[in-house]
Amino acid sequence: MTTLETNTLKVENSALYQPPQVEMAVVLESALRENFAEATVRIVDCPDLRQEPFGLAAAGLCGSTRVVEVGGVPNLVPLVKRDRLYNLWDVPAACGLPEGMLLGAGAGPWPYVGKNSEMMPNLSVAASGRVNNSYVVTVEKSGMVQAKLPEHEARVALLCNAFVSKGEQGKVFEIVCKNRTGEENFISCLRKALHNRYQDRTVAMGGVFRIEAGKARVHVMPEFSETPLQCDSEVANWLQFYEVSSPLVCLTSFLSSDPGLDFRLEHTHCFSAHGEGGHYHCDTTADKVHYRAYLNLAERAYRVDAPAATHQIGRN
Ligand SMILES: [Zn+2]
Structure with a gap:
């Protein structure tokens, strides 16, 4: 199977709205306090996110920040397009x-x-070299199995949503919240707060958060469906859902609205030191859950190889 090189693919991009950081912190904190018993949003110097418990491939989330979507759900649904295999080193x-x-999540x-x-x-x-700390999770008879990819294996199939930056340290948002009292998951709460405040001006963020206490509902894709998946409920019936335990490290990117590039608005995948991971939907232990996040604003949105024939199925 040939890996697609991004320099041969269509790439579009758009500038994003950049609210003042202090204003955003107020907007995000007040929305979180509607959905969690406790919430604080502070602007801090980014800790070294290469260290445990995060294990990112670079120290920070700053410098020429972007959100990017490569491919898209139409490469998976209704039927898989096996020729869409992308080289992430190029992204x-x-x-x-x-x-x-x-x-991110792919x-x-x-x-x-x-x-x-x-x-x-x-x-x-x-310049000093490449680092690849990526994981995959598969559905097996015994349950889910998580594995670290080898250093050289940096391909993603079909679809990927990611946050890209120079990986430098600098000012980021530190978000801590506990005990969910509302219905929104952590990221939807932030995303909808930005949409409510900024409306048609698209604001996007990305970074890492850790579920430090409680459990979460995730899905893992099984083998490709051989019958066409025609609607959200058929996709949900095909997916395998699991309840997984904290601590979970979650990689996320999200946009308050689509900047006209057919973006999926939020996508979060998680991994752990205890072998559980997958696509994050929500915590399942509202009275116990504890989130800690380091997120940054994106300056631009990039869309790589957007499927020409698109739809809204399977974007949850
Ligand atoms: Zn996913």
Whole structure:
């Protein structure tokens, strides 16, 4: 199977609205307090996110920040397009960054894994070398199985949503919240707060959060469906859902609205030191849950190889 090189693919991009950080902190904190018993949003110096418990491929989330979507759900639904296999090492450059880090949520490289899987891309390209801390999770008879990808294996299949930056340290949002009292998951709460405040001006963010206490509902994609998946309920019936335990490290990117590039608005995948991971839907232990996040604003949105024939199915 040929890996698609992003320099041969269509890439579109758009500037994003950049609210003042202090104003955003107020907007996000007040929305979180509607959905959690306790919430604080502070602007802090980014800790070294290469360290445990995060294990990112670069130290920070700053410098020429972008959100990017590669491919899209129409490459999976209604039927898989096996020719859509992308080289993630090239994606920072496709976003204008010859050196950079990328983290997010995608479909694993089935030619290597041997089947469909969830991927947690987490890699960096720098003059000093490449780092690849990406994981995949598959559905097995015994349950889900998480595996670290080899250093050289940085392909993603079908679709990927990611946050890209120079990976530098700098000011970021530190968000801590506990005990969910509302219905929104952590990221939807932030995304909808930005949409309510900024309306048609698209604001996008990305980074890492950790579910430090409680459990979460995730899905893992099983083998590709041989029958066409025609609606959200058929997709949900095909997916395998699990309840997984904290601590979970979650890689996320989200946009308050679509900047006209057919973006999926939020996508979060998680991994752990205890072998559980997948696509994050929500915590399942509202009275126990505890989130800690380090997020940054994106300056631009990049869309790589957007499927020409698109739809809204399967974007949850
Ligand atoms: Zn996913």
